[in-house]
Amino acid sequence: MRSIAQAWITPLLIAFSMTWIAVGSCGRCEAVEKIKFKDARQREQNVTGESLVEARDGGLLLLGDDGRIWTIQPGQIESKETDDSKLTPVDEATVQQRLLEEMPAGFEIHQTNHYLICHNTSVQYVTWVGSLFEQLYRGFNAYWKNQGMVLEEPRFPLVGLVFADRKSFEEYARPEVGEAVGGIIGYYNLETNRITTFNMPNPERNIATIIHEATHQLAYNTGLQQRFADNPMWVSEGLAVFFESPDFSSSRGWRTIGRVNAVNLQRFKKYLLSRPADSLSTLLSDDKRFRNADSAISAYSEAWALNYFLLKTKRKEYVAYLQELSKGEPLKSRSPRERIEMFEKFIGADLQTIERQFVPFVTRLR
Structure with missing residues (x-):
């Protein structure tokens, strides 16, 4: 249930980290680029869009006029035109x-x-x-x-x-x-x-x-998250699981938002039997647990549980944290320590304090 491309954002960050230049203070350039290039399958593409990120070697992360984001290496570009107009999305x-x-x-x-x-x-x-x-x-x-x-x-x-x-x-x-x-x-x-x-x-x-x-x-x-920004997977996936919770009392199978996700609650309670003391730290500091087949299930369940806990008990603080995350720019990453410090700053408590509140709250859920 992960979003495709999430797994290769990290390689993109590594590849661009030494060479990229963000264009515009919000990662969006007002100029329109018209680029002719061959994509990874050697198909010719003519794309009108705006640069989100420009590498020093001429590579681009280009937002097309239909919402698609193209990763274009300099060797793929056949022609490029730039004007000062603002990108108008196609109808x-x-x-x-x-x-x-x-x-x-x-x-x-x-x-x-x-x-x-x-x-x-x-x-x-x-x-x-x-x-x-x-x-x-x-x-x-x-x-x-x-x-x-x-x-x-x-x-x-x-x-x-x-x-x-x-x-x-x-x-x-x-x-x-x-x-x-x-x-x-x-x-x-x-x-x-x-x-x-x-x-x-x-x-x-x-x-x-x-x-x-x-x-x-x-x-x-809708601006809740920015594509290709440093969106922690515990936030992205935890929120998606929060919204997905099935409602078997509805003929449609889904009706309400924010119900207890019974499957992930059971998985998290099972994980508690062997959950290490640094589990919150490893969940927040990077996305490795989500990308490892042996730890993905527990990571998803803990991400749902933490989102549920924060939205039910620390809503104001968590919304402020999400609003700060929404300002992220494409391909800009935070270190593990920066991720944790940002979380603690907006939630208003250190991880040890959150841990003492979080686990008892979830274990009481039915």
Whole structure:
């Protein structure tokens, strides 16, 4: 249930760390770049966008006019034009046209109030998926408004891809996900800014995954988080699990936000039997536990538990912390010590104090 590209943000940070220059105080340049280049698959691309990061060697992290972020190495660039105008996102009709040109024959567009869903599945299924997205959109915005956080309107159309079956889903997703595609049913891609999934035989069992990935997309498109910034995975994944919690009393399988996530609560209580004393420190200081197959399950469960604890007991402080994180710039990283110091500053307590409050709170949950 992780967002794709999260695993390779770290290599990007390493590759750019000695050479990059942020363009603009907020990581956004007002100038428009028109770049012709060949992508990693040697396909010619003509992209209009704005530079998020420019490396000293001429490489770019470019935000396209449809919301896609391109990583362009200097050797890929065939031509480049710059003017002083401000980037204007393309309209929904243009995004629809591009999607239909990109996808194989047989795909159509299902449009909702806030989403463009490109699909080759049944109208009934894509309508159901669209209704879930819209339900989350309303709930997500209402939830953060109630917490005192003002979110932005998405700058670009929110795009979803829904395939007719697992086979076609895997064929499309493998170049983005790799061989891990066989073990997932959907994902959000930080680079393309899209959710991708397929028509599942028992979709009600998998609602949590759909909501989880759609939560990632909303977080990165409403200003709650910035793509390719140093977003701690315990925050990103913990919030997505917080929003995904299934509601089996609802005919849709999902209705409310912030319910106790029974699966992750059980996993965390099991983890408590062997949980090391420095568990909070390792969760907050870096993302290694999420990337290790042996520790990922406990990391996800602890991330959910910590988010739940903070949103229920230290809401004001945690919202202030999230607002500070939302100011992050692409490819700027914090050291493990800086991550912990920032957390302690905004929450108003050191990790030892938080630990003494956190664990008893979670163990009392039912």
